[in-house]
Amino acid sequence: MKRGLLALPILVLFLCASLAWFLGWPASLWARDSVSVLLIGQTQGGMADRDQAVQGLIRQALERKAEQQGLSLSLHGLDSTRPIAELQQALDELGDIDVAIGCADSVCVRHILPLLEAREISLIYPGSSEGLFDSSALIHLGLVANQYLFPAVSWVQQHLGADLFYLGSESARSRMLGRMLNSQLLPATGLPLIGEEYVGTLEQLPSLADKILTYQPDVLMIDACEWFERPEFVRMLASVPARKFSLCVDQRPPLNVDMYFVSHYYDNVHNPVNLRLKERISHPDGIAIMALAAVDFFIAAHGHKSTSVVERVTDQLRGRNALTASGSMAVDFQNAASWHSVFIGRHTGQKEQLLWVSQGLMRPVMFPGLEAPSDWQHHLTIYWRNNGGLWRSGSVQGEPWL
Numbered sequence: 001m002k003r004g005l006l007a008l009p010i011l012v013l014f015l016c017a018s019l020a021w022f023l024g025w026p027a028s029l030w031a032r033d034s035v036s037v038l039l040i041g042q043t044q045g046g047m048a049d050r051d052q053a054v055q056g057l058i059r060q061a062l063e064r065k066a067e068q069q070g071l072s073l074s075l076h077g078l079d080s081t082r083p084i085a086e087l088q089q090a091l092d093e094l095g096d097i098d099v100a101i102g103c104a105d106s107v108c109v110r111h112i113l114p115l116l117e118a119r120e121i122s123l124i125y126p127g128s129s130e131g132l133f134d135s136s137a138l139i140h141l142g143l144v145a146n147q148y149l150f151p152a153v154s155w156v157q158q159h160l161g162a163d164l165f166y167l168g169s170e171s172a173r174s175r176m177l178g179r180m181l182n183s184q185l186l187p188a189t190g191l192p193l194i195g196e197e198y199v200g201t202l203e204q205l206p207s208l209a210d211k212i213l214t215y216q217p218d219v220l221m222i223d224a225c226e227w228f229e230r231p232e233f234v235r236m237l238a239s240v241p242a243r244k245f246s247l248c249v250d251q252r253p254p255l256n257v258d259m260y261f262v263s264h265y266y267d268n269v270h271n272p273v274n275l276r277l278k279e280r281i282s283h284p285d286g287i288a289i290m291a292l293a294a295v296d297f298f299i300a301a302h303g304h305k306s307t308s309v310v311e312r313v314t315d316q317l318r319g320r321n322a323l324t325a326s327g328s329m330a331v332d333f334q335n336a337a338s339w340h341s342v343f344i345g346r347h348t349g350q351k352e353q354l355l356w357v358s359q360g361l362m363r364p365v366m367f368p369g370l371e372a373p374s375d376w377q378h379h380l381t382i383y384w385r386n387n388g389g390l391w392r393s394g395s396v397q398g399e400p401w402l
Helices: 002-023 048-069 084-095 105-116 146-161 170-191 202-216 225-229 231-239 270-276 287-303 310-317 373-386
Strands: 033-042 071-079 099-102 124-125 138-140 164-169 197-198 219-222 242-246 259-263 320-324 328-331 343-347 351-356
Touching: 002 099, 033 048, 033 105, 048 071, 048 287, 071 084, 084 105, 099 105, 099 287, 105 124, 105 170, 124 287, 146 164, 146 170, 146 219, 146 259, 146 328, 146 343, 146 351, 164 225, 170 197, 170 373, 197 202, 202 231, 225 231, 259 373, 287 320
Parallel strands: 033 071, 033 099, 099 124, 124 138, 164 197, 164 219, 219 242, 242 259
Antiparallel strands: 259 343, 320 328, 343 351
16 A cells, blocks of 8 residues: 555656656756846847847857756847837736846946846846946946056056047947046046047048047047947048057957957967857957856856845855956955956957956956046936937937947
């Protein structure tokens, strides 16, 4: 009798598994833990190609990691350009989400973060930003401005020249970098910017080139990162004789322009992580590196999760270390930002050359220049108001494209 009672549960399990197989249900769903991930980025607009490429890397890495860890993976995509009301409805329909990964710039984060905070969903953000976010829902894996702008300006003035012309875009980050250059870095050396411009439309390019030629700077420092996607902008840069230095830490310089650059990624042929990465990505850059690091951080923390409440998920991720394709990095527990090595190189179109690397990991200071968060929020608010409520604008023959 006892033997029959013991056999009964086994028989029930066998019948359930057989029924699942007969109905076409994956048997792995019975045995695996499950994880639900929201991928966020643009599907239209000027940065859609970049966002979709980053999402593709995240998706592939998650699927591979889930298979290795025995996880049942549920992936959902969300277009960050949709109106707030549509995003709210989409999130409500999705239900429980373990984590959100994505956004390749701070414009996207600023748009989506309040909705995630309200639903207690943590966002792992792989990109760099102006460092203004103060949210328990955000794990920031990219650099903030003082991690790379300070050493970059020092190196440029020492090796390339003292007269700097700054060219940014109509984005909050570019405005923050311009303010840091004007009010903090250059005054400390007694050298003002000889020119400062922000490109917002394609029609501005001829006058910008004329102004740069007129001022004749030693170095043109560039943070108009989204404009690297425009051939007309790249041709304008190539026509300017000044040395060019890119502050776009997340992306590689255009292929056909001789340009110096600062980055948190450089091809380290002795790093096994880098070798594995290059098997999958032919031209890795900072945003690709951090997108894959986001997957590693989340999968490592997932095994310890007891709930999706945002503070607990965030705390599990903070303080973790990782070996990336550039070397080691660590998430700062207090700031939820990451420590990085910083590299300065030169890209000639034919080859890349490493010129400088920080001796250790650079510490993030989330509020650039050590000003109070309220000061920076105030400046951003004024900029947002004066810019007609837009964080970024741009047009080609009067038609918006950014």
